[in-house]
Amino acid sequence: MKKIMIVFVSSWMLLACNSASNNNQDSVDSAQDVNDSTNVVSNNTSDFATEAASGGMMEVQLGQMAQQKAQSQRVKDFGAMMVKDHSQANDELKAIAARQNIALPDSMSDDKKKHIDDLSSKTGKDFDKAYMDMMVDDHKEDVDKFKDAAQNVTDTAIRSFAAKTVPVLQKHLDSAQAIHQNMQ
Template identity: 45%
Template sequence: MKKLMYISLIAGVACMVQACSGNKDSKASADSANTAKADTAKKDSSASAVDKDDAKFAVAAANGGMAEVELGTLAQQKAANQKVKDFGGMMVSDHSKANEEMKALAKSKGIILPATIDSDEQKVKDNLSSKSGADFDKAYVDNMIEDHKNDIKEFEDATKNLKDPDLKAFAVKTLPTLKMHLDAIQKIHDSMK
């Protein structure tokens, strides 16, 4: 009964955090709710929750994956270079698949994921939306190179540091795809010179 009360309290807090934020920054709301959940689990040994750093990785991965899909869709619509359009299509396909895996994994672990991309990713999307043609292609390619370098570092760290074996397995499984994406976008970048 006590465990059910804590779970209900956590769910209520999470809903209030989401509602109060007005989805202004869904990633921050998810991080906050997961931290509260982990802190409650520490205080009550009968409650269980994923380590807050593991939950933070899941939230960041979900946020980044959603952004890749949205930016990939934008590339399919706005890119002048067919290789950039095709890369955007690959982002939509590969990251949609990874996003679905992360959603299922998070649900099974009780991790709250963001519903929308965070404000930083939204700024990138807004900036890219204002561009067209070769200007769009260059900005998108540059962003994808930088973004995938950062993602690879985060996922490499996750493969070493995550405590949850299922989240760690997700990072291990996803890392080669991220490296393949970086290699592909680097080749597109080099061909555009």
């Protein structure tokens, strides 16, 4: 009976996310709405998880773009690191969310898509500078959000994920700042 209930809840969450996204609602908002309606986890847990998933998807896509569009080899290498590390973190977050019955977005938020659209029109040195500017700003925010989640999120699995991810994000920030400074 427990398996049937989990399958039903999971199917309902997926259906709710898909129908909400068909109504032009941001996929992150849709996932948060599903989590709010099921009360499976606290709001601070589901909000962090959905935002982290969206941000992780953006980092992977931008990293792939950097590998193709960047002029500097350091920027290309940084992009490769983003794809590798954030793909791994995304997979880990998905596994935790599945175990905890937390709905995650199936695509990134509209504001993350805007970052991708903004960078997609740039090439060469313009792309390198804009990408590294964004990576410095984004990773400063990410380090703060993940540190906060590591201390304040109520779900222990998500809290542990955040704590484990902080050093990786700090390494990304340090690398982004070094590349950014070298470009000046």
